[in-house]
Amino acid sequence: MSISSSMNAGVAGLSANANKLATISDNIANSSTNGYKRAQTEFYAMVIGSSSTKYTAGGVRTTATRVIDERGPLVSTSNATDIAISGRGFLPVTTLSAIEAGGALPFQMTTTGSFSPNAAGYLTTASGHVLMGWAADSTGSIGTQSRDTTSGLTPVRVLTNQVVGSPTTQLTLAANLPATSTEAGATGTVETQVIEYYDNLGKTKTLSVNYIPTVPATGESNTWTVEIYDDAQGGALVGTYDLVFDDSRTGGGRLLSVTTIAGGPYDPATGLMSIDVASGPLTINLGVPGQADGMTQLSDGFAPVAVTRDGAPSGTLTGVEVDASGKLYGTYSNGLTRLLYQIPVVDVPNVNGLQALGSQTYAVSQDSGAFFLWDAGAGPTGEMLGYASEGSAVDVATELTQMIQTQRAYSSNAKVIQTVDEMLQETTNLKR
Structure with missing residues (x-):
């Protein structure tokens, strides 16, 4: 009968508002929980067969969902590995327990995380979730990675006791040679320059460069012979080149030509030549003929202007930072910066269809659709931010307002039950 359906509807209303x-x-x-996504309860009316002369209350049912696509405010922090995303997308993570167990690594996602190296060097949150990414090789290359599987992802591990060095592979020579040394009657003084470079083990080695003037019987030769010796090979001669300088009004003092006597050939288009030192090939830039930079011959003084080189001695890791594209770089005490990992951004077609797990993490489900791994800032995803956390997506004022509304709705449903009970009591009293 309708009065009993009213009782059932009231009970359903109590249950629904209790869920809300x-x-x-x-x-x-969780209004202060970083990365927390607001939960909400949606109400659905239940309809039971009725007619124009009789109505049966069906009551109400609820479903609880989590609004994962809502973003909380971004908050600046002082930790370089506090990471958030300024837009759509998730960080790939796994669990520390699975890593320690040595089994298959579960693939999970989160929108933000306060990561720091644990005792083993894994970038881990306080809840035990480890950041994942594509590891760079020794040359700093990520390579081609699968975007729709986790096959290339590995836990991000930063070893603070890691020692690295970088060998010197390129070197630029710039010096002024005295023009008076190539005049007839000059003493033929050899100018010497000692240049440091780094070998494959980060050790400092030296090249000795001798500049030998060609002294003519008459006039000026404007010619020098450059001999390069590698101290790492016991002072072996690794390159000999003849340099001729221009003495014209427009190009006076500039390099005119270079002739290779021994060593790698000189390329006048680039100004480069290559010699073989103990650690491997070393490219030297002498300058392009006719250009003002590089080697010159002016006046009467020898002046090594500048020597630039790549490479670095051995150094220890001092910190890591992530850039907007998701690249995680390590900085070292020797001034070297090296790419360690690329952190992709995970996206799915239906964000709200993800399965919610603990500690603000999520897993792919049938409702969410398959995931895809983007470079941060590419496609629909946002850029990656270091020194940042995403705050809770909860607006406390809104929740308090809804709580008052829910309290009143609960009281109203309780009143319905009380009224039905009184009516049933009246019905019972009719037979007395």
Whole structure:
């Protein structure tokens, strides 16, 4: 009968509003939880067969969902590995327990995380989730990675006791040679320059460069012979080149030509030549003929203007930082910066269809659709931010308002039950 359906509807209303109060209380409790996504309860009316002369109350049912696509405010921090995303997308993570167990690594996602190296060097949150990424090789290359599988992802591990060095592979010579040394009657003084470079083990080695003037019987030769010796090979001669300088009004003092006597050939288009030192090939830039930079011959003084080189001695890791594209770089005490990992951004077609797990993490489900790994800032995804965390997506004022509304709705449903009970009592009293 209709009066009993009213009782059932009232009970359903109590249950529904109790469910809503549960989500509200959870939201308020997590209003300061970084990365928390608001839960909400949606109400659905239940319809039971009725007619124009008789109505049967069907009551109400609820479903609880999590609004994962809502973003909380971004908050600046002082930790370089506090990471958030300024837009759509998730960070790939796994669990520390799975790494320690040595089994298959579960693939999970989060929108933000406060990561720091644990005892083993894994970038881990306080809840035990480890950041994942594509590891760079020794040359700093990520290579081609699968975008729709996790096959290339590995836990990000930063070893603070890691020692690295970088060998010197390129070197630029710039010096002024005295023009008076190539005149007839000059003493033929050899000018010497000692240049440091780094070998494959980060050790400092030296090249000795001798500049030998060609002294003519008459006039000026404007010619020098450059001999390069590698001290790492016991002072072996590794390159000999003849340099001729221009003495014209427009190009006076500039390099005119270079002739290779021994060593790698000189390329006049680039100004480069290559010699073989103990650690491997070393490219030297002498300058392009006719250009003002590089080697010159002016006046009467020898002046090594500048020597630039790549490479670095051995150094220890001092810190890591992530850039907007998701590249994680390590900085070292020797001034070297090296790419360690590329952190992709995970995206799915239906964000709200993800399965919610603990500690603000999520897993792919049938409702969410398959994931894809983007470079941060590419496609629909946002850029990656270091020194940042995403705050809770909860608005406490809104939740308190809904709590008052829920309380009143609960009281109203309780009043319905009380009224039905009184009516049933009246019906019972009719037979007395």
